Amino acid sequence: MTATRWLAEYAWLPDHAEPTADVLIETADGRISAVTPLAGGSGVDTGVEVLDDAVRLPGLTLPGLANAHSHAFHRALRGRTHGGRGDFWTWRDRMYAVAQRLDPDSYLALARAVYAEMALAGVTCVGEFHYVHHNPDGTPYAEANAMGEALVEAAAHAGIRITLLDTCYLTATVDGEPLAGPQRRFGDGDALRWAERIDAYRPDDDHVRVGAAIHSVRAVPAGQLATVAGWADRHAAPLHVHLSEQPAENDACRAVHGCTPARLLADRGALGPATTAVHATHLTSGDLTLLGDAGTGVCLCPTTERDLADGIGPARRMADVGLPLSLGSDSHAVIDLFEEARAVELDERLRTRRRGHFSAAELRDAVTVGGHAALGWRDAGRLAVGARADLVTVRLDSPRTAGVPPVGVWFAAGAADVTHVVVDGRTVVRDGRHLTVDVPAELTAAIEEVAS
Numbered sequence: 313m314t315a316t317r318w319l320a321e322y323a324w325l326p327d328h329a330e331p332t333a334d335v336l337i338e339t340a341d342g343r344i345s346a347v348t349p350l351a352g353g354s355g356v357d358t359g360v361e362v363l364d365d366a367v368r369l370p371g372l373t374l375p376g377l378a379n380a381h382s383h384a385f386h387r388a389l390r391g392r393t394h395g396g397r398g399d400f401w402t403w404r405d406r407m408y409a410v411a412q413r414l415d416p417d418s419y420l421a422l423a424r425a426v427y428a429e430m431a432l433a434g435v436t437c438v439g440e441f442h443y444v445h446h447n448p449d450g451t452p453y454a455e456a457n458a459m460g461e462a463l464v465e466a467a468a469h470a471g472i473r474i475t476l477l478d479t480c481y482l483t484a485t486v487d488g489e490p491l492a493g494p495q496r497r498f499g500d501g502d503a504l505r506w507a508e509r510i511d512a513y514r515p516d517d518d519h520v521r522v523g524a525a526i527h528s529v530r531a532v533p534a535g536q537l538a539t540v541a542g543w544a545d546r547h548a549a550p551l552h553v554h555l556s557e558q559p560a561e562n563d564a565c566r567a568v569h570g571c572t573p574a575r576l577l578a579d580r581g582a583l584g585p586a587t588t589a590v591h592a593t594h595l596t597s598g599d600l601t602l603l604g605d606a607g608t609g610v611c612l613c614p615t616t617e618r619d620l621a622d623g624i625g626p627a628r629r630m631a632d633v634g635l636p637l638s639l640g641s642d643s644h645a646v647i648d649l650f651e652e653a654r655a656v657e658l659d660e661r662l663r664t665r666r667r668g669h670f671s672a673a674e675l676r677d678a679v680t681v682g683g684h685a686a687l688g689w690r691d692a693g694r695l696a697v698g699a700r701a702d703l704v705t706v707r708l709d710s711p712r713t714a715g716v717p718p719v720g721v722w723f724a725a726g727a728a729d730v731t732h733v734v735v736d737g738r739t740v741v742r743d744g745r746h747l748t749v750d751v752p753a754e755l756t757a758a759i760e761e762v763a764s
């Protein structure tokens with residue numbers, strides 16, 4: 313891989329409250345090799361020579377954005393679930409109907425288009441919370457990890473990194489009802505067989521990591537939580553879990569186990585610094601303390617929580633007790649991490665009727681370095697020497713961003729304002745176009761295959 317020089321009109325450097333003008337970023341072999349603020353000049357009178365060969369990046373260049381929570385196939389439901397009333401549970405029935413139609417080929421085509429849509433939005437790494445493992449009747453594919461492999465291949469086609477969060481999903485309810493109907497293809501029987509299956513999958517591509525997930529306390533019996541947590545621990549892998557997305561989950565957990573889901577996870581060894589709780593919308597004060605003491609992170613998914621009428625998580629209180637925050641587009645009602653980032657602040661305003669809860673740098677960290685860390689990529693998400701060469705450039709001359717100061721990007725820009733995306737030193741998006749995937753055409757075709 314050759315070395316490249318990039319000249320950013322503005323770049324947001326680590327530990328800076330605001331972006332810096334005129335920054336030369338040099339990359340080699342997929343890493344950032346030098347970051348040089350040119351102190352107010354683009355090379356003409358700064359003494360830094362040979363800038364003619366630098367790729368100019370007009371606008372604001374950010375580190376790569378991490379989408380820390382995705383179910384790729386949910387993208388097929390966008391715009392199709394608003395016809396009637398209903399709640400999370402009625403939405404879930406529609407989602408299961410799509411899950412029933414997937415096979416490794418159709419899922420590869422759909423996920424490739426979805427991940428390419430993410431790349432266009434500035435996402436350089438996705439955390440795929442993957443549980444559609446088997447044939448619709450629950451029998452394994454000849455290649456037991458065929459569906460996971462399709463997702464990993466899809467990310468490669470789209471040019472982004474992936475952490476495949478292989479999800480243990482064993483039961484339908486907190487009190488252990490067996491999987492039935494469309495849920496059968498999610499299950500491995502028990503946690504040991506889940507572990508055996510993923511142990512057999514050892515991808516050696518450098519764009520993929522494998523992590524573990526507990527679908528929820530509904531889907532993994534208390535006695536098997538430690539098996540999943542132990543697997544993640546032995547492999548030094550991230551462990552993700554849907555936590556307290558719904559009040560009904562809390563009520564069922566209290567009825568069966570006499571405690572909150574967070575307490576159950578803590579008692580079974582599933583909370584720790586490698587754990588990320590997804591949603592964590594309906595936490596008690598005691599739950600917040602438990603997560604804080606364990607060093608557990610939280611992935612907020614505000615546009616999905618909004619879409620599904622789930623509620624608003626206590627984001628500021630989470631940050632105040634030291635929980636590292638990350639963000640995900642989850643059901644992909646929207647794939648726009650600028651929207652997720654501003655929602656963290658704006659939802660807090662709606663709840664408290666006060667403004668000014670999160671700084672722009674805090675929102676940047678959640679969507680960049682925080683998300684990458686939650687997915688096990690601790691060398692990504694910063695414009696710093698040695699970090700992965702991920703660059704995301706946002707134009708500041710669109711109808712949405714014209715006249716906006718660079719620090720105001722979270723409150724003005726959207727995915728459509730991303731012009732240039734570099735992942736591990738490779739250009740994936742140029743001038744707002746994905747270089748290898750016709751995203752609208754492929755989304756249309758792939759969704760026609762699987763949607764009702």
Ligand SMILES: [Zn+2]
Pocket residue numbers: 381383441554590642
């Ligand atoms: Zn989810």
